[in-house]
Amino acid sequence: MGKIAPSILSADFARLGEEIRKVEKAGADYIHVDVMDGHFVPNITIGPMIVKAASSVTNLPLDVHLMISEPDDFIKAFAKAGANIITVHAEAATHLHRTIQFIRDQGARPAVALNPATPLDTLEYVLSHLDMVLLMTVNPGFGGQAFIPEVIPKIQKLRRMVEDLGLNLEIEVDGGIGPDTISRVSAAGADVFVAGSAIFYSDDYEKTIRLMRERMVPLS
Ligand code: DX5
Ligand code: ZN
Helix, strand or coil: CCEEEEEHHHCCHHHHHHHHHHHHHCCCCCEEEEEEECCCCCCECCCHHHHHHHHCCCCCCEEEEEECCCCHHHHHHHHHHCCCEEEEECCCCCCHHHHHHHHHHCCCEEEEEECCCCCHHHHCCCHHHCCEEEEECCCCCCCCCCCCHHHHHHHHHHHHHHHHHCCCCEEEEECCCCCCCHHHHHHHCCCEEEECHHHHCCCCHHHHHHHHHHHCCCCC
16 A cells, blocks of 8 residues: 655644644654755755654654755764655765665665656666655655656656566655645556645645545555
8 A cells, every 4th residue: 555645844834743743643654854955956944853853743754855965964863863764866966875875874764866857777776775766756845846747657667677676665756746646646656655735735634645545546
């Protein structure tokens, strides 16, 4: 069964603890945390202190998406703060293989994200070391952007690669995901669905998550 990962980027930060508890109760599987540095992406969000605070209010895995340059400099701090999954962007890592090992050495599960324009080939020689691949379905930096449909064949291709190699890794999609787009991305082979505005801007988190599950096409 696919997993739903609400992105707290669209939560009410003045009531963050309450918002996290609410999505946990509403059936979330992961809590997705978007870290932006104003350099790799044109926006600044949160750091390890908030991850630490978030980890104190939930038992769900914290899925920390680092949209930062020089990710190696901060992996240790995020792992210490309670990040369970740490995702780095292939575009931001100079020695990607080393960075992946470093995440695992810090006791977290390593994942790599690719921007919509970045080819899958980038992952060919590291795929077997990963627990998850994040395919961006918008250009990173902001919540509430429109889903980019050109990523669909990329999801299909990655799913085929994962199956051909017999790997056990999750394929996460992030950006413009919600009840209207989940059928297409799940049918293509994604199995972790990040949703920020679709969940946190809805009136009823539980209803939105339920609707997303109903519209998920399970992997065959
Ligand atoms: C975008 C972030 C996303 C963002 C998704 O740079 O990585 O996680 O929160 O927001 P929505 O679901 O609103 O597109
Ligand atoms: Zn994200």
